[in-house]
Amino acid sequence: MKQIGILVKAHEEAIEMAREMETWLKAKGIEVLTRQNVPAPITSRKGLVENIPKAPSGLSCVVVLGGDGTFLSAIRWIQDTGIPILGVNLGNFGFLTETSADRIFPIMEDIINDAFTTEERILLSAQVFRDGEGIATQTVLNDVVINKEALARIAHIHTYIDDEYLTTFKADGLIVATPTGSTAYSLSAGGPIIYPSLETIILTPICPFTLTNRSLILPDTSTIKIRLDERDSNVFLTFDGQVGLHITYQDSIVIRKAPHTIHMIRTPDLNYYEVLKAKLKWGER
16 A cells, blocks of 8 residues: 545545544555545536546545545546545445444555455446537446426437337436446436346336336446437436536437446445445334
8 A cells, every 4th residue: 555545525524534544544654645525516508528637546545535425526536547445424325435434444454454355336438429429428336317407398218228219218307327326316216226236227217207117127238328309408417416418309328338347445344235224224113
């Protein structure tokens, strides 16, 4: 371990913990790169989404201090570098940032001594084409979401799988999610819970007009192509809830499994089912 990155939520508690961790790591002779997460405005009416600068590939790992939103920002920072990532929960829910703050220093000791394991998670790559020209490319850990804005009419979402027409979802929107993202927006929309290390892609319509339109689990080799109907307006496309842009019938969205994965550092003695039960409060009255 030569250099560790810290991505910290712009919140007093998280910033104080980052200072404490930085002091602790430097006392052990480890260089620290601290980056404060300042969320960018999600709206882009001009139709262009810019990528943030990539994290230095020499980082031994990245520690995220915050909530799941900060963790998703870290994924955009890490990109395809393969840097292992650990999430420390200082937010409200914390499916991705599963490590509690009171356990961080013993876990960091293990990481420094290379006594840790990682779990591989797939990502999705989404491209937006307008008049045949690519205007946005983003990689997501959770989901790509097409959604109608408030008080807008139902959307008509023409959906193709591997160039074969599937259906036109008449709905408030459509979620294309990874197994990691199955416990995020997709779950709220009635989608299934998928074990996060599996390699599948989930399609979940949001409030479909036809009640027989249900979630569909696809193989991770699938390529999904989506277009809107000419009558649709005020439709927004978001990537992991981090950035997004307005789209029209002139746009086509192509989504497939990304060529790289991420490596999440596993917390000792904490399995996925324990996290699931705790976060969803299963068994409680």
